[in-house]
Amino acid sequence: MPEWPDLHVLAGAFNERLPGLTIAGAKVFNPIVLRIPVEGALEELVAGKVLGSTDHRGKYLLFHLNGGSTGPDDPAWTGAQLPVWSDTQPPDPAGAQLVVNPMLAGTFQYCPAGEKKPPRTCLAIHLDNGYDLRYIDEKQMGKVYYLPEPGYIRIIPGFAGLGPEANLAAVSAGEFVKKVRARHSDIRNLLTDQEFLAGIGNAYADEILFCARIHPKRPAHSLSTEEADRVYRTIKELFAEAEVEIKSHLAKDLRGKVRHFFKVRGREGELCPVCGTKIVRRTHGLNEMNFCPGCQPAPAGHLY
Ligand SMILES: [Zn+2]
Known part of the structure; x- marks a missing residue:
């Protein structure tokens, strides 16, 4: 996607x-x-x-x-x-x-x-x-x-309700932290909610949370200010890096997806590039998610 x-x-x-x-x-x-x-x-x-x-x-x-x-x-x-x-x-x-x-x-x-x-x-x-x-x-x-x-x-269904652009150009760190910590859904669902931010799907949600070292099932309100701020900065850094990678690997006819730089998405069974733990895949609602159990510790009450 x-x-x-x-x-x-x-x-x-x-x-x-x-x-x-x-x-x-x-x-x-x-x-x-x-x-x-x-x-x-x-x-x-x-x-x-x-x-x-x-x-x-x-x-x-x-x-x-x-x-x-x-x-x-x-x-x-x-x-x-x-x-x-x-x-x-x-x-x-x-x-x-x-x-x-x-x-x-x-x-x-x-x-x-x-x-x-x-x-x-x-x-x-x-x-x-x-x-x-x-x-x-x-x-x-x-x-x-x-x-x-x-x-x-x-x-266009849903278009009028789209949230701010997902690169956060129009959202300050303070605003983002406040909004995240006011929500009860899990952080992964929140990031992929198009009314919260427009443009993040399953793949980037996994990458963002891995790079920010946050378990996808963490309730958004349980994130500390420091953690929510880390998610904010990670989104900005990851998108900037992704833009460079995608631009330099774009096919001549503009077809296809550039995803070689992903660290966890689609990499279940491979070793985490940071801690060496095996990357896992779990179902998440109707979707599947990838994360590193080493870098992204599970919240209390969750087995993974
Ligand atoms: Zn790891």
């Missing part, structure tokens, strides 16, 4: 490639992922639109389409918020958007249109530079929303 660092790097990569390109057409191979709140087929709705910047919000990727705009001099562009990577193609405040929630298995591919289509490709956006922007989803659980204008964002 792509999480905050993955989508952050992807948005940056798209901002280096897409702004200014015109959509020549589109092909839908599997409409099950599509959500279009207006009349018309995706192919007709997007044809002729110009790609602006790409943003992300939590686990959603937002492609801004500047319908009819021709460039930064267009008055419709003024006042738009500039994304991190692009200073040339800000979103048209009245423009359409494609918003993608990749869920468990959605991936993107940016490649020459003639390149063989991967199995489970759901849709391809044809661009005027001869490239395709494809959305592939092996589980077909992701969603691709076409929003005719930004106000339609409210049709």
Whole structure:
């Protein structure tokens, strides 16, 4: 599942490639992922639109389409918020958007249109530079929303309730510590609660808690100020490190996940790089979690 660092790097990569390109057409191979709140087929709705910047919000990727705009001099562009990577193609405040929630298995591919289509490709956006922007989803659980204008964002379930971005750029250490220590859910559930922080899933929750040396089942309110502060700093450090790793290992066509630098996630049975204890896997609600019983001691009453 792509999480905050993955989508952050992807948005940056798209901002280096897409702004200014015109959509020549589109092909839908599997409409099950599509959500279009207006009349018309995706192919007709997007044809002729110009790609602006790409943003992300939590686990959603937002492609801004500047319908009819021709460039930064267009008055419709003024006042738009500039994304991190692009200073040339800000979103048209009245423009359409494609918003993608990749869920468990959605991936993107940016490649020459003639390149063989991967199995489970759901849709391809044809661009005027001869490239395709494809959305592939092996589980077909992701969603691709076409929003005719930004106000339609409210049709996306859960979007309005998203918490602050998970990189904590807008959350101070003091605020974070206070919020964590006021909650009764276990710390892992809290970190993956999108209303608490937007963008952390199972993989990064495991990595954060390992690096912060906190057992995933610890009730959030049982964390000391020092421990909660450690989680805060770990998130910032881990995301900064992840961004560098993901950027430097990103595939040319932008497909795939970069996870080689993970220390516990997916590493059950391997030895902890810090203390040498075997990393374990346990079920956690409907999910599975990995942690090191040596570095992350269990809270009272828990066997692991
Ligand atoms: Zn360990």
